[in-house]
Amino acid sequence: MSAWSVGSRIAAVRNATDSTVYLYGRGVYAGDFPRPGSGSWSESARAACERAVRDSEKKTSVDDLVSWVKSRLDKEVSAGETTEEEAEAQLAESRQKYEAAKVRPMEDKVRELLEFMDLNPRLDLDGGGTVWGCECWWMPEQEFSTFAGDRLIVEVAEPDRSGV
Known part of the structure; x- marks a missing residue:
């Protein structure tokens, strides 16, 4: 599903404002996998x-x-x-x-x-966590500095999936 090769370096962004980029972290695109909560179809x-x-x-x-x-x-x-x-x-x-x-x-x-339809890009972060493509904006790592520009970068925890 992704145009990127498995193992490609990525940056995963939660959200951004005019002055701040909230970054889940950097890591690798691990491939497309069933996202958490998959398989319980109505x-x-x-x-x-x-x-x-x-x-x-x-x-x-x-x-x-x-x-x-x-x-x-x-x-x-x-x-x-x-x-x-x-x-x-x-x-x-x-x-x-x-x-x-x-x-x-x-x-x-x-x-x-x-x-x-349950497949989603899995992004394995350098710090050991995982973020899914449906939970963030993600991009090749080399594009991140252009995206961030001169905005403040704040690292944030990965999403809470305790209810999944």
Whole structure:
């Protein structure tokens, strides 16, 4: 989900005013993980995801998906990035994958979507704490000094998650 590589140095900001930046700390982007409290989905969330899956399947057929893959592979063959034989094998594999996905039980598709939606950037701070991407503004560490400018930087404790 993130444009940054796992292990990238980051700065995690709680909030900022014209004169002050409240900083959770510096650390590393650890990757995308289920955020605290994940997995307890309401019936309305499940129903919304099921509608989204059904709508998507209605709008996009296996043939549509395979056609999209074929156009991408045709460009790769033209550019000499892959051979015709490799492209044909990838196309057949894609068709099998899409057909298998189409017949999976709806509950599996809904759960997969909900689990994906629970993923969030985990930011491991140098001081040992963790802040989640949904709890802060975060940026590559090298951009932080430009963001902060001449404002006062105040380090703050990570969010209290005792109620999660």
